[in-house]
Amino acid sequence: MNRIxxxxxxxxxxxxxxxxxxxxxxxxxxxxGCVRNDLLDQPVADIDISTNAHPxxxxxxAEQAGFKAIPTGIEHGTITVVIDGEPFEITxxxxxxxxxxxxxxxxxxxxxxxxxxxxxxxxxxxxxxxxGHVIDPVGGLDHLEQRRFVFIQDAGTRIRxxxxxxxxxxxxxxxxxxxxxxxxxxxLAAIAENLDGLSRLSRERIGSxxxxxxxxxxxxxxxxxxxxxGVLSKILPGTDVSKLALFDHIAGGMxxxxxxxxxxxxxxxxxxxxxxxxxxxxxxxxxVHGFIEHMTPIGEIAYDYGSVLAxxxxxxxxxxxxxxxxxxxxxxxVQAEQVRFPLxxxxxxxxxxxxxxxxxxxxxxxxxxASGFKHGAEELLNLLKxxxxxx
Numbered sequence: 001m002n003r004i005x006x007x008x009x010x011x012x013x014x015x016x017x018x019x020x021x022x023x024x025x026x027x028x029x030x031x032x033g034c035v036r037n038d039l040l041d042q043p044v045a046d047i048d049i050s051t052n053a054h055p056x057x058x059x060x061x062a063e064q065a066g067f068k069a070i071p072t073g074i075e076h077g078t079i080t081v082v083i084d085g086e087p088f089e090i091t092x093x094x095x096x097x098x099x100x101x102x103x104x105x106x107x108x109x110x111x112x113x114x115x116x117x118x119x120x121x122x123x124x125x126x127x128x129x130x131x132g133h134v135i136d137p138v139g140g141l142d143h144l145e146q147r148r149f150v151f152i153q154d155a156g157t158r159i160r161x162x163x164x165x166x167x168x169x170x171x172x173x174x175x176x177x178x179x180x181x182x183x184x185x186x187x188l189a190a191i192a193e194n195l196d197g198l199s200r201l202s203r204e205r206i207g208s209x210x211x212x213x214x215x216x217x218x219x220x221x222x223x224x225x226x227x228x229x230g231v232l233s234k235i236l237p238g239t240d241v242s243k244l245a246l247f248d249h250i251a252g253g254m255x256x257x258x259x260x261x262x263x264x265x266x267x268x269x270x271x272x273x274x275x276x277x278x279x280x281x282x283x284x285x286x287x288v289h290g291f292i293e294h295m296t297p298i299g300e301i302a303y304d305y306g307s308v309l310a311x312x313x314x315x316x317x318x319x320x321x322x323x324x325x326x327x328x329x330x331x332x333x334v335q336a337e338q339v340r341f342p343l344x345x346x347x348x349x350x351x352x353x354x355x356x357x358x359x360x361x362x363x364x365x366x367x368x369x370a371s372g373f374k375h376g377a378e379e380l381l382n383l384l385k386x387x388x389x390x391x
Contacts, residue, residue, distance in 0.1 A: 002134040002141065008034065008044045009132055017049060017081060017088045018130045020065050026053040029112065029127035029135065036123050039134075039144055040176055049090045050115055050127065054108060055079050058090050077108060094118060099161040113137050120158055120165045121172065122150050147178035155190035163197035167209035167235075170226050174216035183225050191229050198234045206235050207275030214260035220245035223267070236274060239267040247319035254311045254325070261285055262312040265292070266319060288313060292320070298329045299369040302336035310336070335373050341365055342377040351385070360384055 008014060009030065021028035031050040038044055051058065055074045058081070062069035068082040077092035093115035094106040109115050112135065116125040122140035129135065143150045149172045151158040151165075159165050169191070173183065198206075213219050223241040226232045232239055247266045261281050265288040269275070272282040291301055291313050302310035310333045314325045343364050345357060352360040364380045375383070 002039070004035070004038050004128055004132040004134065006038050006044070008038070008047060009128065013083045013086045014047060014088070015130065016065070016067075016083055017047075017090070020061050020067070020081075021049075021051050021053055021058065021090075022130060024053070024057075024061055026051050026057070027112065028053075029129055031127045032119075032124050035126040035128045035134065036144065036176075039126070039141075040147075042176070047086075047088050049088055050093060050112070051090060052093050052110060052112075054092055058092070076106060096161065104161065117152055118161075119152060120162070120168060122152055125152060146181060147176055148181055148184065149173055149177060149187075150184065151187060151190070155184075155187050156194060159190055159194045160197065163194065163200055164205055164209065166191050166194070166198060166231060167201075167206065167213070170222045170231070171209055171213040171216075173225075174213050174219045174222035177222075179218075179221060188225065188229055191231065195230050195234050198231065201235075203274060203276040207277055210236070210264075210275060211260045211277075211281075214263040215258055217258065218248065219263070220248060236267070236269060239269055241267050243267075243319040246322065247315055250318045250324060251312060251315040254315065254330070256308065256311050256315065259308075259312055262288055262309075262316065265289055266316055284309075288316065292316060297366075297369055299332040299336050299373070300366070302333040303339075303341075303365075303369065307333050307337050332372065339373045341368060342375075343368075343380055347377055347381065348384075351388075360388075363387065 014030070018028040018030075029050050030047060032048050034044045034047045036042075053061070055071065055077055058079055059069040059071065062079075062081045070080040070082070072078055072080045072089070073091075077094050079090050081088045081090055093109040093112065095109040095114045096118050097105040097107050099105070104118075106118075112127060116127070116137040119125040121143075122138045123144040124140070125138045126140045126144070127135040127137070134141065138152050149169055151169075169187065177183075213222060216222075220241065223232070223244055227241050232241065244263065244266050247263070261277075261284045264275075265285055269285065270289065272285050277285065287305070288309075290296070296313075298310055298314055301313055311330075314329055314333070318325050341364075343361065345361065348357055348360050348364075364384055367380055367383055368375050
């Protein structure tokens with residue numbers, strides 16, 4: 001039997017959370033992503049605990065132990081217990097009574113087995129006791145070893161219970177799937193047969209899943225299959241993933257970190273409202289599209305917005321035109337990090353004032369960047385005066 005002895009489980013906070021329930025005679029198991037990720041040698045972030053104790057009982061036990069208890073989702077059986085600043089989400093075993101494709105009406109269940117079969121994928125239904133023993137009620141360990149994401153029981157049924165599971169499938173495959181194993185034919189067929197249900201998902205939910213997927217090291221295969229099955233045309237009409245793999249290849253060659261927002265620009269997403277992105281992400285997406293549309297000089301991008309974004313734009317241009325970045329552009333990006341614009345407003349007054357002053361500064365910066373950052377203050381002033389005289 002598999003056994004986990006990682007610090008996230010053996011530390012005093014997790015052990016106290018589980019003992020709080022176990023010492024009172026209730027079952028307590030870590031479940032879901034924390035177990036899956038540990039077995040896949042991936043980082044563990046949130047720790048979810050499943051129990052046969054009802055929420056009111058779990059709250060009472062937490063308060064008796066001196067822990068903070070928050071009824072975060074008590075109507076669905078979930079509370080959050082905070083121990084020494086670390087939150088643990090504790091949920092009562094549940095079984096679905098009915099679903100509408102997004103939200104479920106649940107009842108509390110008595111057994112781990114009932115709780116397991118209402119989950120999405122077999123490897124997400126792995127449970128872990130306090131001592132680190134893995135309980136596998138639906139065969140998730142074999143699938144995890146093969147890095148295959150398999151829906152519990154019937155794929156179509158699981159999808160119709162919650163259409164977000166279609167997007168979760170592709171996200172998990174992008175992060176953890178084995179490319180050599182490929183995608184399950186039966187699963188893809190079930191997804192294709194249930195495309196209409198995707199219209200029930202909120203844009204916030206879709207955006208969250210797509211950004212997480214595009215944050216994976218290599219999302220191109222999953223995105224390509226999403227295109228082939230018709231998922232992308234339903235959730236992001238007008239997008240095209242054909243340049244994504246080439247973009248990732250070029251960006252990777254420049255050792256650039258993953259940027260899901262730039263990847264959205266690569267697939268041609270224009271309207272950020274389709275995904276309800278944050279204002280910061282919306283601004284970045286608009287910037288990148290503007291740089292491409294106006295062919296903004298790469299030195300200007302590097303100087304104003306930094307080398308990381310400049311290299312991403314360079315990689316995007318390379319993918320669009322199917323060519324590798326040239327050495328000169330890369331040198332310009334490096335130079336942009338080491339120089340400082342030699343002119344200030346004081347240098348231009350009193351010859352330029354008001355709106356003309358701002359325009360002169362902008363013109364001077366363009367000339368300076370076009371020179372490869374070589375022009376000094378005096379040379380730029382002379383060029384600006386010549387332009388003014390000509391005007």
